[in-house]
Amino acid sequence: MAEAPLYERLMQYNKEDIYPFHMPGHKLGKILPSSCLLNLDVTEVKGMDNLYEPEEVIAKAQKLLAKTFGAEETIFLVNGSTAGVIASILGVCDPKDQLILARNSHHSAHHGMILGDITPCYINPKIIEPYGLLGGISSEDVEETIKRHPKAKAVFITSPTYEGFTSNIKEIARIAHQYNKILIVDEAHGAHFNFHSSFPKTALSQGADIVIQSLHKTLPALTQCALIHFHGTRANRDRVKQTLRMIQTSSPSYIFMGMMDLLRKTLDEQKEKLFEPYIANLMHLRNTLKEMNHILLLGEELNKQYAIEEIDISRLVFYTGYTNLSGVEIDRLLRNKYKIQMELSSEIHFIGISSIADTKEGFERLLNSMKEIDQGLIFNQKNADIDNILYPPSEIIISPREAFYAPKEVIPLEDAEGKVSSNFVVFYPPGIPLLSPGEKITKFHIEHIKRRKNEKTIEVIRRGGL
């Protein structure tokens, strides 16, 4: 019999009764009306408008989105926030421009550098030293970086981070604008912020010029559904729109756009009804799990520290550094024994994503499982090796684009000092590139890689390739 291995695996996942504390935010269709999806799958026939030249029904839907999300103008993204991040960078910067870039930005921002021949001026986020996790980007560091790179066109910040930590966007926007820079905020993980006062303030309300949000991460929307928002006149919106047309599909999904339109209407009509019970369930979980003996559920104690403005309470970040099990092991236990799938895990933490689609039963299952797991653990403080999370300042020798196209070779790690990196080297946590393409490799980098990875070689720009 013929097989459909992926389809069958997906159907099996649904049958196993696994509770998803991961994206997408509709939580395996707990909220979305799925029966009509195929009926929405049309193309630019009469009456359906055109995403790239919207005049009628798409233009109207986008206007309504802008109002609901607090923007002057909003555009559907049908290839995720990835498309919005790349388009915003290409739309704002010219080739050879500099962009002030938070080093913990998503790959798509680094890819935007390569596509547009733009050179990054990195800002490192603050490190939460007791936990070895990344905090926010400090406004002082933004100002200092602008002063060192006065010609940079724009500032690109990721807020919130994967861990749900926001930076002080209001102050960063004030500084960026004072120096005549455009502020782009990757708010991929914060699409829900505008819908309840318990969440951090939105980047749009704090003065950002361009904001990108993935609806599919934290709201009930299909994977790839995202929005790009504009505020004010600093950014050239037409160029961003032109770029979107270059990098997105020429067959935008009407299922995605139609369902985003429906989600917006649902939020407009039933915001309180959807968010109040969710926040109550979430707070019950957070308050109860605060009492665990070994695992820490990170929370509002981090506000205003480590350049974190506010934490997003919807993001469930469990720190396991004081226990005898790693985050990966507890994640595995949750899946195998308790049928709960979290979003991500590492040696020292694991993360769950919650949304309005989560049920009381789902929260109860997580709460009871976590209490039971915590009771079986013993105290075991892991060495917080500070060297693993503090990175040296970067020295950029060539742009990421030049590094991308330059001839490369793989050499012994021992011989790499002084060479130019041709690739990313990232460790998680903390999840920021130790090296990115075009940066000089130092003794520090070599020691760090040896310590954290059983790797004997590294890819560099070939001698004579510069």
Ligand SMILES: Cc1ncc(COP(=O)(O)O)c(C=O)c1O
């Ligand atoms: C901070 C951040 N920005 C952008 C993206 C890209 O989002 P999408 O998956 O919607 O393309 C991600 C994806 O995980 C992300 O974490």
